[in-house]
């Protein structure tokens with residue numbers, strides 16, 4: 001990781017090093033380090049309460065770290081808060097919008113804050129807000145509010161955008177539209193820091209992901225790299241016609257994990273594991289009912305890294 005303070009062309013745009021933050025003496029972020037390159041979509045994944053929001057709020061300069069160093073385009077987000085706010089767009093919290101503002105007024109207000117804003121009209125259209133322009137914030141549905149928050153994070157044409165729970169509360173169609181919008185945002189070279197609970201979202205959008213668990217980085221890699229390092233690349237599941245010697249299963253080459261549930265066996269491993277398990281079954285004259293072989297998903301990797309299932 002680059003540790004210099006200047007913003008050379010090759011320096012990461014966001015640098016977080018040894019970040020610590022405690023509440024009431026309890027460390028909720030406990031030595032988190034990562035860096036994000038310009039133009040990247042960098043994901044932060046983790047179970048509830050892992051410290052994800054606290055971490056990104058420190059990056060935004062909304063919270064002051066107890067320890068560690070954060071640089072955003074070479075600036076300290078707390079000390080240089082006004083400058084950082086000018087280059088960083090963030091998804092707002094509900095409490096930060098006046099309930100009486102209409103959608104149009106909010107878009108105009110936020111455009112006016114930034115030196116080089118986007119035209120909010122096409123943005124509103126992309127986020128299907130056009131027929132809600134005259135509606136007051138308080139009268140919007142949860143999904144409409146969420147779409148407005150995304151529009152407000154992007155309308156300033158920021159160099160960096162921080163999206164915390166980007167598509168939570170959106171219906172499947174709106175979620176897919178939002179993913180396409182974020183892909184377009186990336187095409188323009190905008191750097192995205194994305195906190196998400198959705199594995200499909202992380203796998204589709206993120207170039208790299210930090211998995212945060214109990215305030216620490218449990219793993220940091222590309223989605224494909226996380227799958228490879230955590231769970232084994234292949235999932236094999238079958239219902240055996242008879243009992244298999246437990247010791248033989250454990251000795252399978254490349255085996256990453258074993259799960260027995262309701263008479264069904266699920267293994268994660270490699271191609272070598274698949275071949276070996278088929279040989280093992282044949283040797284014991286056991287038939288594998290409903291044999292399925294599939295690629296491991298980010299969900300499998302997440303479970304393996306944190307021991308916690310995601311939505």
Ligand SMILES: Nc1ncnc2c1ncn2[C@@H]1O[C@H](COP(=O)(O)OP(=O)(O)OP(=O)(O)O)[C@@H](O)[C@H]1O
Nearest residue numbers: 023024028029046047048049050051052053054055
């Ligand atoms: N202002 C605060 N005062 C005290 N404790 C806090 C405060 N903010 C967050 N916490 C606690 O810190 C821990 C980490 O919270 P944080 O919101 O960063 O987690 P998260 O990973 O974003 O969780 P989630 O996925 O549920 O949003 C939680 O246990 C939370 O209760």
